[in-house]
Amino acid sequence: MHKRSAHRSLLVVGSVALDDIDGPFGMHRDLLGGSASFVARAAAYFTRSVSVVGVIGDDFPQRYVDELVELGVDVSGIERTAGDTFHWVGRYAPDLATRETLDTRLGVFANFDPKLPESYRDAELVLLGNIDPALQLNVLGQVRAPKLVAADTMNLWIDIKRDELLKMLAKVHTLMINDEEARQLAEEHNLRRAAAKILKYGPTSLVIKRGDAGALLFHGGGVFAAPAMPLTDVVDPTGAGDSFAGGLMGYLAYAGDLSPSTIRTAMIMGSVMGSFAVERFSVDGLRGLTTERIQQRFDEFIELARFERVRL
Amino acid sequence: MHKRSAHRSLLVVGSVALDDIDGPFGMHRDLLGGSASFVARAAAYFTRSVSVVGVIGDDFPQRYVDELVELGVDVSGIERTAGDTFHWVGRYAPDLATRETLDTRLGVFANFDPKLPESYRDAELVLLGNIDPALQLNVLGQVRAPKLVAADTMNLWIDIKRDELLKMLAKVHTLMINDEEARQLAEEHNLRRAAAKILKYGPTSLVIKRGDAGALLFHGGGVFAAPAMPLTDVVDPTGAGDSFAGGLMGYLAYAGDLSPSTIRTAMIMGSVMGSFAVERFSVDGLRGLTTERIQQRFDEFIELARFERVRL
Numbered sequence: 001m002h003k004r005s006a007h008r009s010l011l012v013v014g015s016v017a018l019d020d021i022d023g024p025f026g027m028h029r030d031l032l033g034g035s036a037s038f039v040a041r042a043a044a045y046f047t048r049s050v051s052v053v054g055v056i057g058d059d060f061p062q063r064y065v066d067e068l069v070e071l072g073v074d075v076s077g078i079e080r081t082a083g084d085t086f087h088w089v090g091r092y093a094p095d096l097a098t099r100e101t102l103d104t105r106l107g108v109f110a111n112f113d114p115k116l117p118e119s120y121r122d123a124e125l126v127l128l129g130n131i132d133p134a135l136q137l138n139v140l141g142q143v144r145a146p147k148l149v150a151a152d153t154m155n156l157w158i159d160i161k162r163d164e165l166l167k168m169l170a171k172v173h174t175l176m177i178n179d180e181e182a183r184q185l186a187e188e189h190n191l192r193r194a195a196a197k198i199l200k201y202g203p204t205s206l207v208i209k210r211g212d213a214g215a216l217l218f219h220g221g222g223v224f225a226a227p228a229m230p231l232t233d234v235v236d237p238t239g240a241g242d243s244f245a246g247g248l249m250g251y252l253a254y255a256g257d258l259s260p261s262t263i264r265t266a267m268i269m270g271s272v273m274g275s276f277a278v279e280r281f282s283v284d285g286l287r288g289l290t291t292e293r294i295q296q297r298f299d300e301f302i303e304l305a306r307f308e309r310v311r312l
Numbered sequence: 313m314h315k316r317s318a319h320r321s322l323l324v325v326g327s328v329a330l331d332d333i334d335g336p337f338g339m340h341r342d343l344l345g346g347s348a349s350f351v352a353r354a355a356a357y358f359t360r361s362v363s364v365v366g367v368i369g370d371d372f373p374q375r376y377v378d379e380l381v382e383l384g385v386d387v388s389g390i391e392r393t394a395g396d397t398f399h400w401v402g403r404y405a406p407d408l409a410t411r412e413t414l415d416t417r418l419g420v421f422a423n424f425d426p427k428l429p430e431s432y433r434d435a436e437l438v439l440l441g442n443i444d445p446a447l448q449l450n451v452l453g454q455v456r457a458p459k460l461v462a463a464d465t466m467n468l469w470i471d472i473k474r475d476e477l478l479k480m481l482a483k484v485h486t487l488m489i490n491d492e493e494a495r496q497l498a499e500e501h502n503l504r505r506a507a508a509k510i511l512k513y514g515p516t517s518l519v520i521k522r523g524d525a526g527a528l529l530f531h532g533g534g535v536f537a538a539p540a541m542p543l544t545d546v547v548d549p550t551g552a553g554d555s556f557a558g559g560l561m562g563y564l565a566y567a568g569d570l571s572p573s574t575i576r577t578a579m580i581m582g583s584v585m586g587s588f589a590v591e592r593f594s595v596d597g598l599r600g601l602t603t604e605r606i607q608q609r610f611d612e613f614i615e616l617a618r619f620e621r622v623r624l
Contacts, residue, residue: 096501097501192542213525214525224617225617226619228537230504230535254624261619264618265619267619294624298624305539307580308576311607
């Protein structure tokens with residue numbers, strides 16, 4: 001994959017975390033986690049122009065930061081402050097289909113007040129990870145002229161910060177959420193109706209992530225269904241959605257255009273990166289990939305979705 | 313759609329029922345239901361050579377039988393006997409995502425002992441609907457030289473008739489079940505592993521129906537994901553899977569070959585018919601369709617699944 005010199009720059013804002021994850025494969029402690037960790041690693045395969053804003057505590061291993069630098073990611077917006085890194089403790093059901101949060105220790109993330117380095121303010125693509133919508137708006141206000149702003153959110157913010165969330169939605173192009181969040185946000189169970197309602201809040205496109213049921217893209221009256229690859233080995237679903245978002249945004253930065261057709265391809269690249277992520281713990285599934293392996297799995301998605309046009 | 317003179321004949325065995333359905337749209341009584349009712353109607357749009365084996369009681373409205381005749385379906389294998397028609401009473405949750413069975417009155421279905429009229433015994437395609445696997449085997453033994461045998465089953469038979477079910481599976485080409493049934497049958501949560509295990513029981517292909525998450529086809533080492541169309545109006549999910557099976561088998565009969573490529577197309581035709589079925593109560597969504605409307609929705613599925621092949 002040639003990383004085009006004309007590629008667009010991608011700014012990623014999100015959490016950087018340490019996770020303790022229990023489940024059918026036992027307890028794993030202090031795994032690298034957080035939305036920005038997955039997004040940046042997935043996107044870095046597509047473009048050399050990824051920058052990250054986040055906060056880490058003094059317990060955060062420097063090697064994870066160094067690793068991002070080696071991938072060409074600009075980490076000047078990752079701030080290390082006194083205190084503990086955001087720590088999430090969760091447990092997956094034996095079938096990995098559901099999980100529960102056992103503990104959330106915000107640590108330094110509690111006072112996260114993202115300040116963009118000057119060099120970040122010209123970013124063309126922005127991914128606002130799942131943080132307080134007031135902070136998402138704050139970050140967005142610091143970017144001069146973004147061409148595409150995508151955002152994630154979660155049930156907590158839909159519950160307690162709906163007004164700020166709606167303000168944020170009025171300013172973003174793409175919202176990426178899961179099906180339950182879409183239903184909650186729109187107060188409508190039917191996904192097609194929910195999508196129509198959410199698109200009236202501002203975004204021009206809505207991506208609904210459905211885990212092993214794939215992802216849906218609603219935009220401009222059209223709908224696209226990206227399938228999920230049935231995988232033999234699924235170890236850790238943590239970060240699947242963020243890896244999807246990273247692959248999607250990374251491909252858009254790489255492709256250099258935002259046409260509907262390119263966005264569809266980007267959805268599949270997102271699905272490719274999500275499929276790699278769940279095959280290993282933490283970000284391990286995103287480590288050591290090559291253009292060949294990414295292309296190979298993209299081709300497997302082509303085969304997965306392929307059927308002939310016929311006329312009756 | 314020209315119904316080819318060279319099309320293959322399709323034999324459908326299954327239940328013919330009257331349903332009482334409660335849910336967000338109120339209580340609806342004595343709706344036409346049963347797997348064979350949906351399968352035959354969906355398949356009849358693709359081939360003039362559909363025949364049905366089933367049993368009805370003396371309370372069953374003759375107009376539903378006459379309607380099948382008008383569609384060109386051979387109903388000489390539908391036996392009317394003294395007693396009540398199989399009656400299912402169920403209630404859907406407000407979001408239509410789940411349902412519970414409130415009552416099952418087998419009536420004449422309790423003594424169903426399918427006898428094929430002589431003219432049925434040369435059927436080339438056979439769909440063994442969800443009945444006791446011992447009966448499925450009995451029916452199959454009466455067909456002389458079927459080219460493709462597909463079967464459905466359910467949790468009840470996996471629980472209490474596993475041995476007969478495995479005997480039946482050794483003789484069918486295609487098993488069509490939902491994801492929970494696949495997991496239960498294979499005693500394996502991971503669908504790809506479950507599919508590999510089930511294919512060792514005998515079938516050369518496995519179709520896993522996943523409702524609004526679409527359907528998966530596992531065959532010959534390959535996998536195909538048929539998307540589900542996100543619909544604005546979903547009224548009654550009853551019979552969606554059977555309409556899918558009818559569209560699939562009907563298209564195979566119409567196409568006249570059983571190549572992997574044709575089976576993929578047939579999966580989409582099944583999805584098309586399932587999508588029509590859920591938009592109305594009972595079989596109403598399958599009534600009055602035209603080749604044009606079926607083609608139009610097939611084209612919408614093409615658009616739903618379309619993305620470009622790119623090289624990184």
